[in-house]
Amino acid sequence: MSEPVRLVCPVGRKYVELSGGYALVALGAGTVALDPGHWANITLGVILALLGAVCAVHGHLIKAPVLEVSDEEFRYERGDYVVRIPFNEIGSYHVLPGRIRSLGLCDRAGRPKRFPSLKSRRTSRTHLPLTGMTNPAKVESFMAMAGIPPRKRSLTS
Incomplete structure (x- = not known):
């Protein structure tokens, strides 16, 4: 064998956390953009965006x-x-x-x-x-x- 043979195992949880995290960030941004004048929308949007960012970062850390x-x-x-x-x-x-x-x-x-x-x-x-x-x-x-x-x-x- 002249070249190394390599197999990378798929990790489903990684892709779920990445896509879910990015979806939560987009949902949070959309919530804030929908009605930026109301404090409840801003709070909910920031919380959703933070949770999404945490999920996405954790998804990137899965090896x-x-x-x-x-x-x-x-x-x-x-x-x-x-x-x-x-x-x-x-x-x-x-x-x-x-x-x-x-x-x-x-x-x-x-x-x-x-x-x-x-x-x-x-x-x-x-x-x-x-x-x-x-x-x-x-x-x-x-x-x-x-x-x-x-x-x-x-x-x-």
Whole structure:
């Protein structure tokens, strides 16, 4: 593989907060523009615009999980949390089903790899969280392009 293969997981909450925040800002501006002489309209418009700005800023701060595979390493990034694994240590993978999907990686012997926790807790985890909108077929095609087989067809068997 000469170029890195990259998959950015979609984050639905980010888009909802951004569009809702911008809609509230526009509604607040429209409320003030409708009748700028009345104090109730001005107060309501300012409150709506502030709430919309808070929602929009929070939406911009949400970081999407990114999976990237290059010649030397597999990389998972979600905000400040970065996991780097040498590519030759990965034997197989599996996608955990559920409301929020996760990616589990196994070593060449088929044992699950352990990762430090996302929030600096003491425990470690055996999977990397993706998002609920992540299509398992996209993850499977990404891993196939990277050359990592699914768990049921591990390199050891």
